[in-house]
Each structure stands twice: as structure tokens, then as C-alpha cells.
Amino acid sequence: MPKIGVYVCHCGENIAGAVNIEEVMNYAKTLPDVVLVKNYLFMCSDPGQDIIKQDIKEGKVDRVVVAACTPRTHEPIFRDALESAGLNRYFLEMANIRDQDSWAHWHDKSGATEKAKRLIRSAVAKVTFAEPLEDRYGDMEKSVMVIGGGVAGMFAALDLANMGLKVYLVERQPSIGGMMIKLDKTFPTMDCSACILTPKMVEVAQHPNIELINYAEVDAVKGYVGNFEITVKKKARYIDWDKCTGCGVCTQICPARVPNEYNYNMDQRRAAYIEFPQAVPKKAVIDRPNCLYFKSMEKTGKPACQICEKGIPPKGIQGCPADAIKFDDKDEYINLKVGSVIITTGYKVMDKSHFKEYSPHSKDVVTAMEFERILSATGPTEGELKRPSDGTKPKTIAMISCVGSRDERYHSYCSKVCCMYMLKHARILKEKYPDIKLYLFFIDVRTAGKDFEEFYVYTRELGVKVIRGGRVSSVDVKPNGKLRVRGFDVDLCSPVELEADMVVLATAIEPATGTEELGRLFAATCGREGFLREVHTKLYPVETASKGVFLAGCVQGPKDIPESIAQSRAAASAAAALVIPGKIKFEAIIAEVDREKCSSCGVCVPLCPYGAIKLQEYKGKEKAYIEPALCAGCGVCASACPSMAITFHGFTTEQILAQIDALAEA
Amino acid sequence: MEEGGVNVIDLTQADESFVKELEALGADELRECIQCGKCGATCPMALAGLEFFIKRIVHAANLGLRDILLEDSSVWGCQSCNRCVEICPMDIKPYEVIQAIRRAAMKVESCPANTYEGLRNLYRFGHAVYPKGYEERRKKVGLPDKPPTVISNDEMRKKFQEILRNTILEEIAPFPLD
Ligand SMILES: Cc1cc2nc3c(=O)[nH]c(=O)nc-3n(C[C@H](O)[C@H](O)[C@H](O)COP(=O)(O)OP(=O)(O)OC[C@H]3O[C@@H](n4cnc5c(N)ncnc54)[C@H](O)[C@@H]3O)c2cc1C
Ligand code: SF4
Ligand code: SF4
Ligand code: SF4
Ligand code: SF4
Numbered sequence: 001m002p003k004i005g006v007y008v009c010h011c012g013e014n015i016a017g018a019v020n021i022e023e024v025m026n027y028a029k030t031l032p033d034v035v036l037v038k039n040y041l042f043m044c045s046d047p048g049q050d051i052i053k054q055d056i057k058e059g060k061v062d063r064v065v066v067a068a069c070t071p072r073t074h075e076p077i078f079r080d081a082l083e084s085a086g087l088n089r090y091f092l093e094m095a096n097i098r099d100q101d102s103w104a105h106w107h108d109k110s111g112a113t114e115k116a117k118r119l120i121r122s123a124v125a126k127v128t129f130a131e132p133l134e135d136r137y138g139d140m141e142k143s144v145m146v147i148g149g150g151v152a153g154m155f156a157a158l159d160l161a162n163m164g165l166k167v168y169l170v171e172r173q174p175s176i177g178g179m180m181i182k183l184d185k186t187f188p189t190m191d192c193s194a195c196i197l198t199p200k201m202v203e204v205a206q207h208p209n210i211e212l213i214n215y216a217e218v219d220a221v222k223g224y225v226g227n228f229e230i231t232v233k234k235k236a237r238y239i240d241w242d243k244c245t246g247c248g249v250c251t252q253i254c255p256a257r258v259p260n261e262y263n264y265n266m267d268q269r270r271a272a273y274i275e276f277p278q279a280v281p282k283k284a285v286i287d288r289p290n291c292l293y294f295k296s297m298e299k300t301g302k303p304a305c306q307i308c309e310k311g312i313p314p315k316g317i318q319g320c321p322a323d324a325i326k327f328d329d330k331d332e333y334i335n336l337k338v339g340s341v342i343i344t345t346g347y348k349v350m351d352k353s354h355f356k357e358y359s360p361h362s363k364d365v366v367t368a369m370e371f372e373r374i375l376s377a378t379g380p381t382e383g384e385l386k387r388p389s390d391g392t393k394p395k396t397i398a399m400i401s402c403v404g405s406r407d408e409r410y411h412s413y414c415s416k417v418c419c420m421y422m423l424k425h426a427r428i429l430k431e432k433y434p435d436i437k438l439y440l441f442f443i444d445v446r447t448a449g450k451d452f453e454e455f456y457v458y459t460r461e462l463g464v465k466v467i468r469g470g471r472v473s474s475v476d477v478k479p480n481g482k483l484r485v486r487g488f489d490v491d492l493c494s495p496v497e498l499e500a501d502m503v504v505l506a507t508a509i510e511p512a513t514g515t516e517e518l519g520r521l522f523a524a525t526c527g528r529e530g531f532l533r534e535v536h537t538k539l540y541p542v543e544t545a546s547k548g549v550f551l552a553g554c555v556q557g558p559k560d561i562p563e564s565i566a567q568s569r570a571a572a573s574a575a576a577a578l579v580i581p582g583k584i585k586f587e588a589i590i591a592e593v594d595r596e597k598c599s600s601c602g603v604c605v606p607l608c609p610y611g612a613i614k615l616q617e618y619k620g621k622e623k624a625y626i627e628p629a630l631c632a633g634c635g636v637c638a639s640a641c642p643s644m645a646i647t648f649h650g651f652t653t654e655q656i657l658a659q660i661d662a663l664a665e666a
Numbered sequence: 667m668e669e670g671g672v673n674v675i676d677l678t679q680a681d682e683s684f685v686k687e688l689e690a691l692g693a694d695e696l697r698e699c700i701q702c703g704k705c706g707a708t709c710p711m712a713l714a715g716l717e718f719f720i721k722r723i724v725h726a727a728n729l730g731l732r733d734i735l736l737e738d739s740s741v742w743g744c745q746s747c748n749r750c751v752e753i754c755p756m757d758i759k760p761y762e763v764i765q766a767i768r769r770a771a772m773k774v775e776s777c778p779a780n781t782y783e784g785l786r787n788l789y790r791f792g793h794a795v796y797p798k799g800y801e802e803r804r805k806k807v808g809l810p811d812k813p814p815t816v817i818s819n820d821e822m823r824k825k826f827q828e829i830l831r832n833t834i835l836e837e838i839a840p841f842p843l844d
Contacts, residue, residue: 396678435682437682439677445700456700457698457700457756460697460698460699460700461697461698462697463682463685463697465677465680465728465729466701467677468701486674489675489725491701491721491722491725492675492722492725492726492729492731493722494673494674494675495673495674495675496674496675496676496677497674497675497676497677497678498676498677498678499678
């Protein structure tokens with residue numbers, strides 16, 4: 001027979017103000033197996049807990065019901081109290097007579113008192129059938145994989161590596177650097193992006209604890225927090241990176257020219273190429289679909305070109321001096337074990353082609369990211385401002401905000417950084433070309449950030465024209481080749497139009513290609529707009545739905561560099577806190593399958609939101625198995641299993657039924 | 667303005683040199699206006715229903731819309747109450763923008779006729795507003811027929827006129843300064 005003690009808390013006036021404590025106590029004494037009932041002003045205080053501990057130590061009680069507030073915040077405290085007094089910590093039940101009772105029925109004191117009785121009765125019924133449970137511990141691999149080598153991924157990798165952890169940094173492109181390395185200057189401080197980022201890229205590459213895995217993607221994921229087994233596919237580079245010195249010879253002699261995606265196709269690269277001049281690692285790759293060797297081999301079986309390898313001897317042109325060309329290179333798959341993962345795969349920008357009203361066919365209509373490349377010294381014009389159509393210097397430029405953002409047809413969200421980078425572009429231009437005419441069309445100007453409003457006012461002082469309420473309705477190409485921009489100026493309260501030489505579209509930020517698929521590999525979910533979703537916006541901003549998988553940077557939603565870095569360092573510290581102890585605690589409140597009862601129907605498998613259930617061979621049959629490390633204790637499977645084969649520890653069927661009976665009793 | 671777009675304001679016509687002119691004429695904080703609209707919410711011109719009240723005037727000035735500002739008579743409706751100056755969060759001194767536009771307008775003789783009337787009165791009597799028969803009305807209420815200003819002091823009036831002749835008025839006054 002259990003000896004149940006009931007402890008009723010006043011919570012100051014919070015409970016006692018509505019519930020008649022004495023009446024409730026007298027009632028509790030009448031319940032089966034209840035051996036004592038006590039009360040205290042604040043049960044959670046040290047003296048309050050001491051009352052419980054004392055009773056346990058003296059052998060008076062061996063099951064505890066605390067009638068107080070919410071288990072969400074207070075259950076751990078009372079469990080600890082039980083444990084420290086030598087009782088199994090799961091022999092506790094809380095009756096929430098505050099949030100669910102006194103607060104809700106403050107003006108109905110007798111009703112509240114009656115309800116308190118019922119809640120205590122049901123808690124007593126449940127704790128009667130409580131089973132002792134043990135927390136368990138598993139081993140934790142002391143390494144972390146960071147996926148995406150943009151600014152967010154780089155900072156996370158560096159922090160973890162500096163803590164002494166082994167880090168694998170997986171980047172899809174040949175070089176790390178992400179979007180930031182493409183930017184010219186960066187708001188709000190106007191540092192040159194390449195100048196501040198390149199040293200960091202080098203630091204990442206040279207760090208002894210970081211293993212950089214470029215031109216690679218995650219292919220498959222097994223295991224779970226503490227023990228992820230990840231297969232990474234390293235794409236064939238057709239150049240031996242151990243030999244390649246980054247001299248660039250192949251990138252100059254290769255005859256196959258293709259549009260250069262790094263500069264958004266505004267110039268060309270070769271089939272053998274180094275992604276950009278300050279690439280890290282500075283290694284070349286061969287773009288197979290465009291390489292003449294592979295094209296001809298596929299068609300005729302004979303190589304039409306091997307110039308990068310052999311040069312053009314008659315002309316005295318040498319091929320790769322490091323003998324690094326490797327036409328028989330293959331995709332390579334490597335298996336890595338890590339304890340935790342941080343996803344930092346960033347974003348892409350919307351293409352202009354969606355926006356027919358803005359004459360996307362005109363070369364002089366460019367996206368802001370393209371404009372960023374035009375302004376950059378490493379861009380297609382080497383930083384010289386030129387009209388793409390005819391190479392003349394534009395005198396009037398219109399910039400249009402919120403293109404594809406704040407627009408139900410594309411994205412309902414605000415892309416957050418465009419107002420600021422439009423002002424940044426205006427400032428760069430005005431400082432270089434004081435006479436240039438710049439018209440910035442905004443719906444409204446959003447400059448919420450440290451030093452941002454000052455940046456805005458300063459930009460205005462330079463003579464930049466701000467038209468508000470002015471999402472442009474159309475951009476047309478006039479017969480003279482100029483662009484007619486039509487908008488509305490809410491301050492003039494009038495439609496306005498403008499003849500511009502160039503138009504820059506601040507197109508929306510979108511999740512990088514493949515974000516959803518990557519998330520799925522790890523059972524990390526995405527929101528409606530396709531960005532990876534954090535567990536809780538406020539309390540758990542860097543954790544995903546998947547235990548041990550964290551996120552940072554634009555993969556979670558549009559944000560600027562300061563925010564991306566802040567989030568990435570937060571994610572690094574969250575991952576480190578998990579990994580460094582070397583052990584991981586698994587909840588005792590989890591589901592378990594009785595394989596003898598399991599009928600192999602498999603309904604539970606797809607139901608588990610955490611991917612914890614799989615069918616496994618047991619006595620010659622496929623039976624459900626729940627991985628304790630992955631089970632989050634939600635209970636979905638147990639409620640669905642038609643064979644009642646799943647026990648949900650801490651909430652067994654027996655306990656729940658007893659509780660329901662107790663509640664329903666008249 | 668093309669395609670019969672009579673109500674469309676063509677920003678291509680905007681003139682940055684006009685912005686610079688206004689800055690030189692006293693509207694030196696003009697560009698920092700963030701179009702918050704606070705001035706427009708207090709301006710008697712707006713309350714009186716004038717089309718171009720202070721906020722729109724400041725914005726049009728910022729854009730360099732010379733023709734619109736000079737053709738419209740709104741700036742002359744400003745009551746010089748200076749409420750806008752008191753409340754502008756960016757310290758633009760919107761009233762100074764009005765004054766700068768008025769100065770620019772005077773230079774090109776683009777102001778309503780009654781403006782000249784007032785100016786002539788100011789030069790002649792030291793008062794821009796000079797209602798006929800005011801002496802009688804003053805006497806009726808027991809005041810001396812003339813107020814104690816330059817109007818009642820010939821010597822001071824001459825000095826006052828001399829000062830005015832030393833201003834830009836000498837150049838632009840459409841009436842003889844004698
Ligand atoms: C036009 C424009 C101008 C901007 N100007 C500024 C500015 O001046 N100041 C400022 O603070 N912010 C600016 N920003 C925002 C800034 O670019 C971002 O805040 C920042 O780049 C986000 O970094 P990130 O690491 O999260 O993402 P990214 O830079 O996008 O990096 C993600 C990385 O992950 C890689 N990757 C993607 N998918 C995979 C995959 N499946 N597997 C492996 N790797 C993958 C990508 O190749 C990339 O290297 C601007 C943005 C735009 C569009
Ligand atoms: S084989 Fe020819 S086309 Fe291919 S990368 Fe080498 S040089 Fe370029
Ligand atoms: S940041 Fe500015 S331009 Fe970009 S979507 Fe938001 S409001 Fe529009
Ligand atoms: S309790 Fe929830 S998390 Fe655990 S196995 Fe069942 S469905 Fe998955
Ligand atoms: S109050 Fe000042 S800042 Fe605001 S609209 Fe008027 S002039 Fe501009």
C-alpha cells in the first residue's frame with residue numbers, strides 16, 4: 001500500500017485567495033492511501049521543501065502530491081526534493097490548483113474549492129500507480145558539424161574549434177564566404193566586406209580543429225543527438241586539390257566560356273575556374289557539364305580538349321604546372337560521426353524575372369545583389385559604375401524596395417535588410433559621384449537597428465531623394481532606351497514618374513535551394529515560408545525541432561550580418577553546452593514498445609514527430625522500436641497503437657484511466 | 667508630363683540646384699527632413715485646406731520641384747506662427763523653408779500681387795498691413811491716432827527706409843524706392 005502525502009500550497013494569496021485550504025485539506029485526508037496532508041505558504045521555498053523531505057526521511061510517506069502551481073516550472077524542483085530525500089524522483093504528482101483553478105475561478109470561491117478537491121483526487125489516483133523511473137545517460141560524440149560556410153557558419157565553427165572541439169565545416173560551393181563575400185561595403189559601418197571577411201576565411205581554413213569540406217553536401221543522416229552518423233558527398237572536382245596551388249593557369253587557358261554565376265551571369269568564367277579571386281581554399285574545379293573534354297567524351301569517346309592538362313605545345317602554352325588535372329575524379333562519400341549539428345545554409349535572392357511590371361528583360365534593370373557585384377572591385381566591371389546595356393555612366397538611378405517582399409503573391413514577410421542596403425548603395429554612389437541623381441522608392445523606410453536611423457539621415461543629407469508610399473507600379477523601356485519609372489509619392493500626394501538610366505530592384509531574401517530537404521534529413525522542420533524553424537522564438541531561438549540540431553543566420557529568416565553572427569555564436573555555445581559534458585541525459589518520461597504485443601502494423605512510425613520510431617527485426621518479425629534518445633515524450637504513439645503495445649512511462653494507461661475515473665466521480 | 671498625365675508630377679524636371687539655392691537662402695537643414703508629418707499636423711495652412719501645406723512644401727523643396735513651388739501660392743498663406751519650428755523633431759525649421767521659397771520667388775517675381783502691396787506698405791509706412799481709416803478707429807477707442815512705430819516718427823521712418831534700400835529689395839522691388 002502506498003503512503004501518499006498531500007502538500008497544499010497557498011502560493012501567498014494566489015491560491016488561498018480563492019480556494020478554502022482547510023476544507024480542501026480535510027477532504028484530502030479522506031482519500032484512499034493518503035496518510036498525511038500538510039499546507040504551507042510557499043511549498044517551493046526551502047522550508048516548504050524541507051517539510052516534504054522530512055516526511056520522506058522519517059518514512060511517513062513514499063508518494064507525494066503537491067497541490068500548487070504548474071509542473072512546467074515547478075516539477076523539477078519538487079522532483080529534486082524527492083530525490084535528495086532518497087525517494088525515486090518520479091513518485092511525484094502535481095495538482096495545478098493555481099493556473100487551472102484559483103486564477104481561473106477567482107470570483108467563484110466555492111466552485112474553486114470544489115475543483116481543487118477534484119484535481120487533488122485525480123493526482124492522488126495517478127500517483128498511486130506511479131512506477132519508479134530512471135534517467136539514463138548516453139555517450140556524446142565530442143564533435144560538431146556546421147553545414148554552410150557563410151559568415152554565420154564560419155563564426156560558429158571558429159567558436160567551437162576554439163573551445164577545443166572537432167568541427168567539420170561542410171560547404172556546397174568551392175569556396176567558403178557565402179553571400180557576404182559578394183558584398184561591396186556593409187552597413188552600418190561601411191567596412192569593406194572582403195577586407196573584414198577574408199582574414200576570417202583564412203583563419204577557418206587554417207584552424208587545426210576545423211576540417212573544411214568544400215564542394216560537398218550532406219547526403220544521408222543516421223543516428224541522433226550525441227551520435228549522428230552523417231554521410232557527406234564530396235563532388236568530383238576533376239582537379240586534385242592536394243596538388244592544385246591555385247595558380248590560375250587552367251582558368252586562363254581553358255577555351256570553354258560560360259556565364260559566371262558568382263557575378264549573376266553578368267560576365268563569363270571558364271569551365272576550369274576558381275570561384276572568385278580571394279577564394280578559400282584557393283583551388284580550381286572543372287565544371288563538368290561545360291567542359292569540352294567531357295562533352296566530347298560523352299559524344300564521341302574521344303577527348304576534344306585537354307588544354308588545362310597539357311597546354312597548347314605548338315604555341316608554347318603550358319598546361320597545369322602542378323599536374324593537378326584529374327579527369328577521372330569521382331564523387332566521394334565520407335562518413336562522419338558528430339554529437340551535434342549547426343545548420344547555417346543561408347539564403348538566396350529572388351530573381352528579377354518574376355516581376356514583369358518592372359521590365360526584367362532590360363539589362364539596365366538589375367537586382368540589388370547584381371548591383372552589389374557591379375559596385376564591387378572584384379565584380380564584372382571591376383567596381384566601375386556602368387549601365388549594363390551600353391556601358392555609359394548612369395546619371396539617374398531609381399531603386400525600388402520590397403520587390404517580392406510584403407507581397408502576398410510572393411512573400412508576406414519583410415526581408416529586413418533591403419531598406420538598409422538601398423541606403424547603403426545610395427551612400428556609396430553619392431560619396432563617389434556627388435552629382436548622381438538617386439531616387440529611392442520605399443513603402444516606408446525601415447531602419448530598426450543600432451546606428452541605422454543615423455545612417456538614414458546621413459544618407460538623406462547627401463541629397464538622396466526618398467519617395468515614400470511609393471512601391472513603383474511599372475518600369476517601361478522608352479524608345480530612347482531610358483527607363484520610365486512610375487510610382488506614387490505619398491508626401492506629395494500625387495503619382496510621380498521619372499526617367500532613369502538604371503533601376504535596382506531590392507528583391508526578396510529566400511531560403512537557399514534545398515533548405516527544406518536538408519532540414520528533412522535531420523527531422524528539423526521549416527515554417528510556411530521555407531526557412532528553418534526555431535523551437536521557440538523567444539526562449540529557444542537557435543534550436544530546431546530536432547534534438548542536437550541548431551540553426552543560425554539567414555537559414556532561419558532574413559537578417560543582417562551583425563544578427564547572423566550573434567545568432568551563430570549563440571548556436572555554437574548551445575551546441576558546445578550539449579557536447580562538452582561528453583554525456584547526454586535521456587528523459588525517463590518516454591514511450592517504450594512491448595514487442596511481444598506489437599502487431600507490426602507500423603501506424604506509430606509516421607506519427608512520431610521526432611522520427612524516433614522504426615521497425616526492427618525481432619524474433620523474425622518487423623516490430624516497432626523507439627529510440628530513447630530521440631523520443632521527446634509527446635505520447636502520440638501510445639495513444640495511437642491499436643494493440644496497446646506502447647507504454648508511455650510516467651503516463652501509463654493504468655494511471656491515465658485512474659485519473660479520469662477520479663475526475664469523473666461525482 | 668506625358669500621355670495627358672496632368673496629375674503626374676514628373677520627377678525628371680526636379681532641379682537639384684533649386685535645393686541648393688533654398689539651402690543658401692536659409693533652409694539649411696532641409697535634407698534631414700524624415701517626412702514624419704508632425705509639422706503638417708499643426709500647420710494652419712493645412713487646417714485651412716491649402717493644397718500645399720508645410721509638410722508637402724518641405725518635401726517638394728527637398729525634391730527640387732521649383733516650378734510647382736513657385737507657381738503655387740501656398741507659401742504666401744503661411745501665418746508665420748512658427749508652430750512647425752517648435753515641434754519639428756529634426757530641427758528642420760520648416761518656417762525657414764517657407765521663407766527661403768518666398769525669397770527665391772521674390773527673385774523671379776513669382777509672387778501674388780498682394781504681396782507687392784504689402785511690401786510697398788512696409789517700405790512706405792513700416793507696416794505690411796495698412797488698412798485705410800485706421801486713425802479714426804484708433805481715436806474712437808481712445809488711442810493716439812498713430813501707433814508709436816516708424817509710422818509716427820518721420821526721422822526713424824527715413825532710417826528704416828534707408829536700411830531697406832540696403833537689402834535685396836533695392837534690386838527686386840517692382841516699385842520706386844523713394
Ligand atoms: C543585396 C544585399 C546586400 C546586403 N548588404 C548587407 C550589409 O551591407 N550589411 C549587413 O549586415 N548585411 C547585408 N546583407 C545581408 C547579409 O548578406 C546576410 O546577413 C549574411 O550574408 C547572412 O549570412 P549566412 O551565413 O546566414 O548566409 P549565407 O551568406 O547565405 O551563407 C550560407 C552558406 O551556406 C552554403 N550552403 C547553402 N546550402 C547549402 C547546403 N545544402 N549544404 C552546404 N552548404 C550550403 C552557401 O553556399 C553559403 O556559402 C545584404 C543582403 C543582400 C541581399
Ligand atoms: S578540358 Fe578543356 S574545356 Fe575542360 S576544363 Fe580543361 S581546358 Fe577547360
Ligand atoms: S527591409 Fe525594407 S525594402 Fe526590404 S522588404 Fe522590408 S520594408 Fe521592404
Ligand atoms: S512519445 Fe512521441 S516522441 Fe516518443 S516515440 Fe512516441 S510519438 Fe515519438
Ligand atoms: S516636422 Fe520636420 S521632419 Fe517632420 S515632416 Fe515636418 S519638416 Fe519634416
